[in-house]
Amino acid sequence: MMNIRVRDRVDTTPIYQAGLPIELVARERGLDPDTIIKLASNENPLGPSPKAIEAIIREAPHVHLYPDGGAWELAGKLAAMHGLTREHFIIGNGSNEIIEFLGQALLEPGTNVVMGEFPFAVYPLVTYHFGADARKIAMPGLKHDTEAMLAAIDANTRMVCISSPNNPTPLHNSADELRAMIRAIPENVVLCLDAAYPEYLDEQPDLVPEILANRPLIVLRTFSKVYGLAGLRVGYGMGSPALISLLQRTRQPFNVGVLAQKAALAALDDRAFVERSIRVNRDGLLQVQEGLKRLGLDAVFGQTNFYLVKVPDPAKTCDALLGRGVIVRSVAPSGLKGMMRVSVGTKEENQRFLDALPNCL
């Protein structure tokens, strides 16, 4: 093992620390898994879309066959939904995989990626992995400064990554800010606009006209949040056919499983579930906002399905909450000091977090 010759940076790339799975916490803390709640990965607290569950069961007898690698049916449905064509879409094993496709296609040593100071963790990871440099731009008020990001582009910049709403900070940029950024991006730099949570916003930005204008833009979307399918791993990118065609060349033949494709198709039709998920999130945000105020704790809220809570010692508080079967997330690795990130749960889950918190500070 020690003598294996590896590509530069492979052995020094940090291993991504995800929100802890319930089974692991149960094992390590000697807790009953049924009593543990996970508010650590911004998943849908209502579970999967029921229509998606039906589709998975319907499809189960066919899983001996490889999936349609091009996800023809799903790309077709998405195209109709957004008023685009199949050629505007690439389907990924989660939207995270598409960030990796972008790394494969665009990055190499000597190049750089512009991103916010507190970016979604996968951007610096992929950047580093492909030998490129991350140019992190200050985020005043914990929000992306789109003008400063544009100003940071230099001759070696291959990509600008922005998520709106962002994660780990829960704030979003306005549609006007995003459109101005898309229109100003140089022709030879790709703007990766990661939209994992737009359904939760009061107003979703419509970026389809910018895609039709053939800007060097890819918009990432996911089935992991409001559609409740994080465990299946399915997301998509939409962009100009020329850019999508480049990314298709980096994709493995069968990157998205058949159950994921069928469940995603069914979830798109489950409007009632999406609307219920959005409602539960809005009510949950109000509930925790009031609860934290009563506890005298400062917090950062946006409109998405998670928030930041300011606590004196986040590592200690996260650990104490774990011991009580409440999984939340320290954001110290992202550079955010004195805060922890908590996902909005069901009413009962939010209350359990609020009840446990005072004893964990």
Ligand SMILES: Cc1ncc(COP(=O)(O)O)c(C=O)c1O
């Ligand atoms: C900004 C952002 N992008 C992408 C993802 C991951 O999406 P997926 O599950 O589709 O890989 C997340 C999930 O937490 C996220 O917060």
